[in-house]
Amino acid sequence: MNAAHWHRYFERNASRAELSPLPGWSGQEDVADATLEAVARTLARFYLGETGEGTVAAQAKAVANLDAHWVDSIRLYVAEEHRHGRELDRLLRALGHTTPQHHWSEALFRHGRRALGFRTKMLTIAAAEVVGVEMYSLLHEHVPGPIGALGALVAREERAHLEFQRDFFDEQLRGAGSLERVVTLAAFLGITACAVGTFVLDHGPLLDALGVSRARVAERCLSRVHEVLARGSRSEGTSWPPRGVHYEYVDSHRSL
Numbered sequence: 089m090n091a092a093h094w095h096r097y098f099e100r101n102a103s104r105a106e107l108s109p110l111p112g113w114s115g116q117e118d119v120a121d122a123t124l125e126a127v128a129r130t131l132a133r134f135y136l137g138e139t140g141e142g143t144v145a146a147q148a149k150a151v152a153n154l155d156a157h158w159v160d161s162i163r164l165y166v167a168e169e170h171r172h173g174r175e176l177d178r179l180l181r182a183l184g185h186t187t188p189q190h191h192w193s194e195a196l197f198r199h200g201r202r203a204l205g206f207r208t209k210m211l212t213i214a215a216a217e218v219v220g221v222e223m224y225s226l227l228h229e230h231v232p233g234p235i236g237a238l239g240a241l242v243a244r245e246e247r248a249h250l251e252f253q254r255d256f257f258d259e260q261l262r263g264a265g266s267l268e269r270v271v272t273l274a275a276f277l278g279i280t281a282c283a284v285g286t287f288v289l290d291h292g293p294l295l296d297a298l299g300v301s302r303a304r305v306a307e308r309c310l311s312r313v314h315e316v317l318a319r320g321s322r323s324e325g326t327s328w329p330p331r332g333v334h335y336e337y338v339d340s341h342r343s344l
């Protein structure tokens with residue numbers, strides 16, 4: 089899709105209601121406590137990533153000759169990540185957890201991004217999308233109820249983010265020499281390998297609880313990268329609204 093299409097997509101998607109567990113919901117009887125703990129531990133770390141990335145929207149504004157549709161799409165893209173953050177915050181609170189302020193893996197990527205220019209920062213965020221799609225898809229596939237439903241919805245939006253990034257770079261690199269294209273692809277693959285490595289190292293308790301091997305996660309991420317670059321799409325977990333789960337919907341325009 090081009091910039092105008094993506095702008096329309098993000099504008100439309102900005103109006104979707106936010107998920108909020110029903111009052112009184114405090115866990116899932118059909119999910120083991122150890123699994124709930126592992127899910128909460130992972131979601132707390134993802135919360136930090138979802139609520140960051142604000143500066144890239146301001147940076148996009150300052151990029152010379154960047155189409156206004158891309159600039160506004162990036163602003164809405166960041167706002168969508170912040171909505172994920174609010175949804176994780178509510179789910180974590182319902183599970184009896186609070187949201188953390190800092191974690192080394194998020195700090196590593198945040199400091200890495202700050203040291204980079206706009207384009208490389210976008211590549212770093214794109215790499216995080218690969219891991220995000222797979223993590224939320226795993227929740228959808230392995231955890232029933234509200235956690236799995238949130239996984240399905242957020243995975244669907246993270247897949248769109250990854251495709252948005254691909255289309256953005258496709259257009260930005262149109263007319264670029266083959267060296268610049270190869271360097272950009274190599275940077276994306278390198279950063280993605282770091283992001284996947286960090287995920288499998290740091291989220292072992294979740295993978296163990298879900299019975300998914302580190303190798304399987306790496307394989308899924310590789311397949312996701314191949315798919316997005318080849319413009320394919322894997323269909324999974326795209327149903328909306330989620331059926332048979334207990335959520336209420338809240339105003340989507342509150343800020344964190």
Ligand SMILES: [Fe+2]
Pocket residue numbers: 138168169172220242246
């Ligand atoms: Fe997100």
Ligand SMILES: [Fe+2]
Pocket residue numbers: 169217220245246249
């Ligand atoms: Fe995303």
